[in-house]
Amino acid sequence: MVDYDLHKLPPAGLGKRLLAALYDWLLVLAVMMVVSIPVVALRGDAIATGNALYQAALMLIAGVFFCGFWVRGGQTLGMRAWRLRLISDHGAAGEVSVPAAARRYLSAWLSVMLLGLGFVWSLFDPQRRAWHDRWSGTRIVVLPKRTKD
Numbered sequence: 001m002v003d004y005d006l007h008k009l010p011p012a013g014l015g016k017r018l019l020a021a022l023y024d025w026l027l028v029l030a031v032m033m034v035v036s037i038p039v040v041a042l043r044g045d046a047i048a049t050g051n052a053l054y055q056a057a058l059m060l061i062a063g064v065f066f067c068g069f070w071v072r073g074g075q076t077l078g079m080r081a082w083r084l085r086l087i088s089d090h091g092a093a094g095e096v097s098v099p100a101a102a103r104r105y106l107s108a109w110l111s112v113m114l115l116g117l118g119f120v121w122s123l124f125d126p127q128r129r130a131w132h133d134r135w136s137g138t139r140i141v142v143l144p145k146r147t148k149d
Contacts, residue, residue, distance in 0.1 A: 006087045006094040009141035011128035014119065016082050017140060023078030028062050035061060059109075067101035070138075083143040096138055104136035 039054075040046060047054045069076040074085045074096055086104075087094030096104075111118020111131050118131030133139050 004144065006085065006141060007092075009085075009143065012082075012084050012140040012142050013128060014122050016084060016142070017122070017130075018119070020076065020078035020082045020084055023081055024066070024076045027077055028065050031065060032058050032061055063102070063105050066105050067098065070096045070101040070104070071098055079140070083145070084140050085143055086138055086140050089137045089139065100136045100138055104132050104138055107132040107135045 035057075036047070066076060069079075070086050074087060074094065079085060085094075086096055088096045088100060108118070108130075111121075122128050122130040122133075127139065129139055
């Protein structure tokens with residue numbers, strides 16, 4: 001049971017956020033490769049790199065990965081390793097809704113496509129929020145270290 005107010009925890013810095021994202025993307029890429037094996041086997045040939053349907057399917061896989069973890073507990077595996085948690089601005093429990101998670105995922109891609117400016121924004125934001133944090137009504141906080149009982 002959580003004995004602290006999630007909304008009073010310090011915001012996560014860009015470095016920790018990027019390290020958690022790197023960890024998560026390694027996991028997502030592994031899932032994508034596993035999912036791709038039967039597709040390639042059924043086709044009997046490699047999938048063209050420009051195949052829009054296949055690229056959309058991979059984006060959907062990544063979206064389900066991230067949104068699923070954010071909605072169920074607020075942490076991806078990378079975030080857990082770095083003691084980060086995604087919380088909503090709305091509600092005492094800080095739980096993230098499916099629409100907010102989807103907005104966050106899609107707007108994070110916009111941040112990436114604009115040369116990472118949405119992420120760099122967090123360096124200048126007083127609350128260390130990136131664009132996708134603001135647009136989804138969420139933020140990432142650093143959880144306290146666990147104490148031994």
